[in-house]
């Protein structure tokens with residue numbers, strides 16, 4: 245029984261899931277399991293950096309630290325569409341509110357808007373509550389062929405699309421990482437493969453490593469039009485009970501972001517909702533969900549799951 | 552490198568990034584950023600390039616010296632950073648007038664009031680010794696200050 249180790253930055257777990265899916269979809273295997281796990285206390289995938297610090301450009305020629313990198317991405321959205329820090333902060337308010345109902349979340353504390361805005365700044369516009377916490381975690385998913393699945397269940401969850409993209413050329417990348425283009429390409433391909441549109445989704449678990457990122461992905465995943473993400477969070481459309489619930493789990497902002505586990509965990513979350521097993525945070529009647537992960541460098545995975 | 556480290560006389564300032572050059576007479580002659588232009592499609596890059604990410608051309612690439620002025624495209628104000636660094640700092644993406652972007656610390660802004668008024672601020676490059684490497688050579692970084700057109 246072969247075992248493969250996968251490393252693909254923040255998209256590690258979801259890339260492992262996709263490898264498992266491909267090995268079953270190709271007919272090579274009947275059953276495969278994707279396991280994602282990470283101990284961030286040991287710095288996880290980031291721990292390998294033994295390079296000289298003398299010539300590090302951090303803090304003398306800009307930043308490569310993630311809160312700042314995703315801060316810059318959010319600030320670019322401010323520039324284009326007039327989005328405000330308050331609108332980004334509302335993402336943290338929503339996700340932390342959702343987390344109260346998730347026993348698997350690292351933090352299950354509501355953070356009102358005022359608290360988010362007044363929290364310690366990490367990299368403006370991201371404050372402490374707008375950054376995912378560091379934590380360990382694990383998740384696993386079992387995939388099998390339709391034929392094999394019949395032995396176990398009458399109601400399987402189907403993988404309607406599995407997509408992995410990398411960066412095409414865009415002018416400022418990688419001086420300024422482009423977190424948008426590869427997600428846009430991935431979502432277009434995923435909707436096409438699943439034969440659905442964004443309006444057919446009942447829920448989304450997306451990569452909210454920072455609050456700024458979540459708003460950008462509303463547009464990248466085509467949940468709203470260009471420049472409408474700020475308005476979408478103002479309306480509360482992405483709360484559980486809203487038009488399209490996003491991060492009903494509380495997101496990475498509440499669950500933490502153990503890199504290897506993250507991509508499997510958000511697929512597991514969707515599966516629980518499609519099975520009606522998500523407890524107090526259940527998105528009622530969920531039949532179709534989308535799980536999105538992005539790793540800089542870059543890799544973006546999108547999985548569309550259907551009941 | 553060990554030979555270079557042999558005597559103090561042989562010590563020389565080094566750029567912190569490979570896409571910055573220090574002339575023989577630095578600091579009397581200013582340091583500058585350089586890169587390449589793809590002859591096929593015109594895409595510009597900081598430093599060397601073996602293939603063009605835009606069009607796939609493997610060259611030839613034309614080496615070019617970039618000017619020292621530009622404007623702020625985007626930014627973040629970093630408060631939490633690695634131990635030993637002074638914070639907060641403005642970590643910007645500066646679009647140089649010559650058509651490439653560079654990560655940069657920008658000075659001369661009211662750091663307590665980040666906001667949309669920072670977009671498009673005119674900036675000019677200056678260089679500064681930021682550290683000394685283990686061989687005793689000065690490490691020189693490129694930084695930017697707001698000029699507001701002055």
Ligand SMILES: [Zn+2]
Pocket residue numbers: 589590591592593594603604605606607608
């Ligand atoms: Zn080219």
